[in-house]
Amino acid sequence: MARYDGYYLRRALPGIAVLVVLFLIPLITTFSYAFHDGMRPLMEIFEDGYTYRLLSFTLTESLLSALLSVLAALPFAAYFSRYTFPGRKAVMTLSALAFTIPTILVVLGFVIWYGNNGLLNDFLMRLTGRDHSVIEVLYSFRAIILAHVYLNFPIAFLLITQAWEGLSDTTEHAAYTLGAGRIRTFFMVTLPRLRGSIAAAFILIFLFCFSSFSIILVLGGNPAYSTFETEIYRRVHISVDREGAAALSVFALCVSSLLLIITGPGMRRRKAERRQRELIKAKGGTLAAAYALVLLILLFLLPPMLSIIYRAFYTKEGAFTLKAWNDIAEGGTGFMSAASGAVIASFVIASAVSLLSVFLGARIAMASAKRGSVLLPLLSSMPMASGSVTLGLGFSFLSAMIPFKSPLISLLLVIAAHLVIVLPFSVRTITPGARAIPALLPDAAYTLGASKRRTRRKVEMPFLYPYMRKAFAFSFALSLGEVNATLTLSDGRISTIPVLIYRMIGSYNYQGAAALGTILLAEALIIFAIGECGGKKNGIS
Template sequence: MFKIIIFTFEQALASVGIALLAGIPGAYFIARKTFPAKKILKSLSVIPLCVPALMAALGYISALGLAGWYNRILISLFSLKEPPLRFLYSFSGIAITQGFYNFPLIMKSTADVLSQLDHSPEESAELLGAGQIKIFFTITLPRIIPAIIAGAVPVFIFCYFSFMIILMFGIPGSSTIETEIYFAARMHKPFSKILLLCTTETILAIIVIFTGTLYEKKSEQITENSFSIKKQTPVSFSKKEFPFAALYFIIIFIFFVIPFFSIPLNSFFGTNDTYPTLKYWKFILSSKSFIPSVTTSIIQASITGLLCTATAIIFSTATRLCPHSGIKQIIKTIPLLPMAISSVAASVIILKITALSEYNTNLITLCAVQTFLYWPFAFRQIYASASRISDEVIFSAKLLSNSKTQFLTEVFFPATKRSCISAFLFSFAISIGDASLPVVLAIPEYTSLALFTYRLFGYRFPAACCTSMILGIVCITLCILAEKIGDQK
């Protein structure tokens, strides 16, 4: 078990390391520089939250796999007999995939704080003759470390709980706590061993998450205390900076952009196809499982979205109206707890409960587990709007309202309705892209679009890319829409 824990932490830390190397320069460019692709770079922050891990795995296999586009091009150019790039199905492949997949999270959280920093210390150092690199490492970097750690913690948790990428890459002899729980349940090992794995995983995750919240508060304090200070106006790249910036964008293009663009390419080009073809799309659209999977996905995501939003509204209202600061802090910690429980651990425990009660898992079970795991994301959005309602307004509303229902319908809902819609759309997107829970729960006669994609992966890879492309478009569209609605004042 100790070996499994070590490997879990090693792959998560290695992934975070790559995410930091890719995210911090991007944050600096967004906050301090002007360039044509700035909006595109900023928009990448929606990818880790909106694009399912299943799609990310397919993308990197499409580009960097043994039959991926990079190997196809190299074999064709140099007349090679064997694919030269073989690192994807290894520890390095997992770290690169997860690191570049999640780097926009670190980039966004760091850029938000970096853009609000007081520029006076850097300006003084520059007047004294310090170079830009020295200024960054001695003055700027130490001040944004809380923001970097606050962004690195969610990335660590996502990689720590990584299931689909580890499962699909299938490194022999290497297992994370998450995959070990899954295989232990599949092989009907003693539940005491499974429970020990789940408990260990959760305790370690709680420690990491609560550490992250401390640094998140420090990061928020930096932003809150920086509205009346001198901020740097973004400038163009200097001649010395341009080569480094060009190298950075080339790396991001190779290891982030191309993998995701490889998915639509593979939906038209199979391994042996010289010219584009629609046969894989025809196969999907004529499949008996396609329409039922789409229908089930919409129903599933709608139920989960509504349940997540309703739960978030209840907790947001209770937290905002709580008059005691101590109790309020306790209530605010409750949404952090589901984030420390993995989807696989939750599913395996549910399977054990249903087995004891002779109750078969079904769509409602899946939606209930998804709600338990995903409602904290909805809570953060809705509570952010609720916290902007002033204490004076709440006091006056309580005084003039005949009941709590009137307060909710006439004050709370109008003030948070955009966030509620945004939270529903975001929860819908997460639910519809989830393949991990359906795989683990193994619901009889159930198929969703994500599960259909996972099943196709093993024997019809181009067809899996077709359904993955549909899934990705839906998830990204919903997340962008949720962000635009949530940003409206």
């Protein structure tokens, strides 16, 4: 009796209220612009051929990026899920970083490494003796796809490797005993078993790229390459067409909701098999091949990031300098004058957002796990469907309605925007922990006379702690790297590190951007370490 008296639901109410208020109010504001004047803005968007060109470009780049990421990942996954060798784990961990690395760092790393005057071209020019850039990748469709693959290849690689590792070999062995060769077995037996995981990785990457923003904006370098997100941003900040932006974001919301509904079934997690695959120790030729693959991964992943650090300390000509660092510390000119403020603001925002999102997210996760409710997960995934730029747009409309301006209000608006973007991820990260609590455990505590409160704190919460730590790290990283909403909402009063980096790239201050990028990278690495290690020893399975 009274086992389900709404205790957990009541505790989740603040989080639900935050979701509803922070999601619905900006959205309604946006809708009111879009439906202004008898739906005229919306009708125009639906009738405009350009809208469908946007749609087709967004779909094309997302599908292509996802396809290439997955295809590139497959051979690597095949090796990594079969053999074990020293350094294998390190490469897997490095790949997991992709979930944490802010996109803006990829943009910056690409500009510095792959740029026409970038480090790679420097190196190749010296090697070939030419006096003009050897490879011209940047500011093109290819650059967008390459950056997306850079960001998502590790994700595909990691997800598929983990899934493949979890498939025991017995079925394949059975196929061999029935006379099937290796190739036939792979296509007839292994691939069908992997299909679900491959599809899940594909969909995840597709959705990432669908809402890609800073990569398109900077690396595309041409308004011809516009996605919904970048176009909404351009309309607000460049052509100052609020109604058009609002109408477009309503259209985009419809499309992405549709996509989420279509792809939803493909994202469902499969139950792990009881027996894991036994990894074979790589020797001789296999080991050499393994290291060749490792080298390929490292050569692809590391240079852009390392070049950020290099460029933070060296000028274009290769002379050592601490100018950028001095500027950050003492306040330089132009964008650099805002650098130290941005570093602090980013940290404050990310801390507030991650703490709040874990605090509220744990309560929502608990309530939804207890009730087995469908409504809560749906509610908490709504902000995912709407896209960050749309939310940023809503918040910027909202801020325009607030009569008085102050840095504090701007800061609070950024925190609110980040929170509503991050909270769904936090809930998703913590929910498996809440579901892992055996139903009988609280019952056992109640029969021993423990109150609901004591049972929750002593018995149930410990199951959530490892997941909450992960959610904290993930939320912190997401907020730290958030550009889409922050830039759209930005009124110039509050700058975060990624926004400042974006602006500095625009004004060719690569050194300053690299110094800030190095700080961002360091913070991301620390937060990644917090999320990955520690607490594993008392992990509850």
